[in-house]
Amino acid sequence: MKKRIAVLASGRGSNFQAVIDAIAAGKVPARCVALITDNPKAYAIERAEKAHIPVRMVDFAAFPTREAYERALLVAMQEARADLYVLAGYMRILGSEVVRAFPGRMMNIHPALLPSFTGLHAQRQAVLHGVKVSGCTVHFVDESLDGGPIILQTCVPVQDDDDEESLADRILEREHECFPEAIRLFCEDRLEIVGRKVRVRK
Numbered sequence: 001m002k003k004r005i006a007v008l009a010s011g012r013g014s015n016f017q018a019v020i021d022a023i024a025a026g027k028v029p030a031r032c033v034a035l036i037t038d039n040p041k042a043y044a045i046e047r048a049e050k051a052h053i054p055v056r057m058v059d060f061a062a063f064p065t066r067e068a069y070e071r072a073l074l075v076a077m078q079e080a081r082a083d084l085y086v087l088a089g090y091m092r093i094l095g096s097e098v099v100r101a102f103p104g105r106m107m108n109i110h111p112a113l114l115p116s117f118t119g120l121h122a123q124r125q126a127v128l129h130g131v132k133v134s135g136c137t138v139h140f141v142d143e144s145l146d147g148g149p150i151i152l153q154t155c156v157p158v159q160d161d162d163d164e165e166s167l168a169d170r171i172l173e174r175e176h177e178c179f180p181e182a183i184r185l186f187c188e189d190r191l192e193i194v195g196r197k198v199r200v201r202k
């Protein structure tokens, strides 16, 4: 039975596209039932429309308070009735009520090898720090900042002449493989959270 997934994205949505393509290619046993976005200008909206995926707008600017926005987001997510919620470049930190509503059912991709370089501009942080290896991480979302149980990680070597942009481009290529793979494992019921760890069943 195919899982229902909903994607939350705020921007260009290249990871969203990778998920759409992986589903279309039969690599992920899922149906993408919604794009939820907080940004009316997100290019991800065009990608959703092309793929005939319903778009749900929860525009932060349209709400009088953060609480009102959070409530509307929670309702939009519940109405999607997804098995899995995928954060693909969703640029807002989710409140605890939203996070607690979907335990073990929300994933994020982060452009660094967590727990290094949490938060914004992870690729810039990696270049400034002078690390020799960075990469990307797919993890379950909990109430910490980029600190939930890690599902998959992929390494990307940092080259001497890398700047933030060149490193980000190479990490992004790996993200587009890593994210659909993690979603596939979830959709095949092969991920089990044991304490802080994620076990992948054969």
Ligand code: GRF
Pocket: 009, 011, 012, 013, 014, 015, 016, 088, 089, 090, 109, 110, 111, 172, 175
């Ligand atoms: C990616 O680098 C992802 O790791 C981070 O936000 C970026 C989203 O890019 N969370 P895109 O919108 O999927 O192209």
